[in-house]
Amino acid sequence: MKLKKSALLFLCFVMIFCTFLGTCLAGDRENSQNFLEANRAYEAGDLTKAIRSYEDLVAHAGVSASLCYNLANSYARTGQTGKAVLEYERALLLAPGNADIHTNLERLRREKGLFQKEIPWWQKMGGLLGLNQWTVLAAIMLLALALFHLATLRFVVLRRFSSSLTAACLVLLCLCSAGVAIQYRNWQQAVIIAPDTGLLISPFDGAGSTGAIEEGRLIRIIKRHDSYALINDENGRSGWVPDSSFAFIAMIMADNKKPL
């Protein structure tokens, strides 16, 4: 009797697990189908439909590097430079080493005259890996250092070997931390998505303009005031722009106006 009860309980558990797994797989299959359908629309030249499908996927299922990349391509082909750059940058955050994303972003920037200033060597080094990769490496270094020294309490290790390994781990830990810091700055950038965005002197309607900033330019938010933000662009220019004119790279979900 007791055995029967246990078996019944196990069966119930298996059924619940299978149902959950089935739902997940069905959801994944549906997302993949929608994604392929959007791809087909893109290939057929129906860019409006493709963009709508990609955006629906982002809103309901989440983001992936490929999804952002394909959406960015669709935006680029419809002339929405700002949104295209934004999606390429998002895709790069998820897949920093992807050559397609780098190539297309580079081409789009070149075509639109969004040339960037020479990046310092340390920023280039920081860009070799993504934020998550740098983070994982730094954590591994920390853990390795702790485990190694824990082992030396039990086992006899040559002092020179111990010192060398500790120094190497510490140097790598510092480098990885620097990489994290550099990449984390990129996660807090935003992109101008509205055409004809003027840099205003003051944060209110009708304020004087100090110039214009191109759609697709990377910016940093210095401070906010009502529905305006004081920004600093890649070339060091600053001014107030309306909130509606930019979007944060690392914010896709509901509230687009808050950084991480």
Added chain:
Amino acid sequence: MERLVKRLHYIRPGGRCRSFALCLLLVILGMGTVSHGAPVVSASLDPRSFSVDQAATLTLTINDGDGTIGELPQVDGLDIQRRGQSSQHQWINGSLSSSVSTIFQVQALRPGSYTIPIISITVDGKQLQTEAIAFEVTPATATVPQQGGGGAPLPLAGDEASQLAFLRVSPVKGENYVGEVLPLEIKAYFRRGLRASLNSQPRLNGDGFVLTQPNQEPAQTEEVVDNVPYAVLTWPGTLSGIKEGRQNFSIAIEATLLLPDKRRRSAPMGGDPFFGNDLFADFFNQQQLQEKRIQIVSKDMELQVLSLPTEGKPADFSGAIGKFDLQVKAQPTEVGPGDPITLTMTVQGTGNFDRVDAPVLSQTEGWKSYSPSSKMTPGARVGLGNKVFEQAIVAKDMDRTTIPPLSFSFFDPEARKYQTLRSDPIPLRVNKEENAGKNEQLSGGNNEQGLSNGAGAKDNGIGDGQGRPNGGGASDGGNGDGQQGGPDAAGINLAPLHSQLGSLQQGLTPLVSRTSFQIVVLISFLLLVAVIFLKIRARRLANNPALCRHLERERLLDLSLREIEKSREQGNTQEFLAACRKAMQGQLGFVWQTEPGAITLADLRQRLAADAELIALFATAESGAYVVESHLSQQEMVEYAGKLEQELRKLQ
């Protein structure tokens, strides 16, 4: 006494009220019997010397009497206004004194020496007189007007309000061109001491012009016009004609003046001056003032607005009118195929910068240019400034050796003709190797070409005729007209789509922000800290043999005591005593650095003091170990073990 207490207790609450009323009645009756002093009147003026734009306070006081003050005598050049009344009662040593003060505000219409004559006041049916008061009124002092209103407002007659403030606009020349920026200064004059607040910025009356003002507060100064001091608010601004022909205009501003109210208030309680007293208003510096909204309008001005000549108008003329200079920089000047060159073009001078567009390349063939960005920096005064354009260009042709001249055209209203500024060609080197120019870009190499408006390098009359490629260019505050010569957005050669969706994640949250990851890192860090602590401790022990030996002896003693406890629990006396002997040998051997097994009772007697407790304990243990019949009760064993532990711990 007891009866009195009882009576007090019997007093009801109503009885207490009656007692209080009785006391009050006695006080009032007593007041009636107190004596008044003889009535006295006095007059005082404070201050005795003041300027035309200030006021003094005249106080007439009636002491110990009931009187009325009639109309004050008229004094030529003085304006005396009643401001209120106050009364004061004092009861000192049974003597009641009272005083009633009436306050007047005295202002002079012109500087000079004045005298307030003797004033007659009827008090208790008697005619009393004040003394005459002489005082001095000085001309107005030229000081900065008080902010927030601390001085007394000027007395004004009905028709004076229109003269209290006026507007002046300067300078306005007789003619200008459509779109030309005419710097001007708007000054609002307010009589000093007048309390006023502005309700609007200066506004233009007339539809032939546009008035532009910088977003800033007006400057506050003081000016004396015809010996009358004025607080002056000055706004800088520019005027641009938008309609040709003779145009009239004026500038207006709205303000609210706080003027003294000359109307007497009617006393609401049958003429009793107490309730109509204005003293409280005076006390809180809220004299009776009335707000008056006014519109100050400048005099009508006339300007002849001319149209720009069509003759000699350059093709690249964008509407800029004024006097400008042009500077062009290019960076880098050594590039690889397809590398962008950034042109930094600075247009500076005076004029309508909103119509200043980016200079254009005089030759576009073989060049791909992108829409320029712009940044306007205003200068120290209105209309002055510089506008910096940045534009990327790419050489399509590898054989290019120079960047072609850039031209900028404007209309000079003083010379009354169009002018075209052209930069010199900038030498360029296009290397066939990729990224050849990167080094120069890093080192900041650039080539600068300057051109002065008055240096003779300008090209008067018609420009080079090249105009703007694609007929466009960047407008101020906009993103320009798109690319110049580039393919359209759909024509970008993009890498193909990704066919695999990949793993989806909800939002872009970096690993470093996730709690689970933070916990892992924290655990790793704490583990590292703990290990480092343990290693430091081990190293400290290794470097201190005495401490090490002490800890080792403590460890051995603990082991021995555990063994003794075990044998005690078993109740085996012989094993217990043997364990005790072994423990003593072990500890003494450790301390004496000898073999523990070789230590005997004789050694203890030889090396320890004769009365040492340990000798007796050792003797007991040794004898018990060899005597089979020996038996110790549990209590004895506990006591023995206790003593032994105590003695062994004392060993050094």
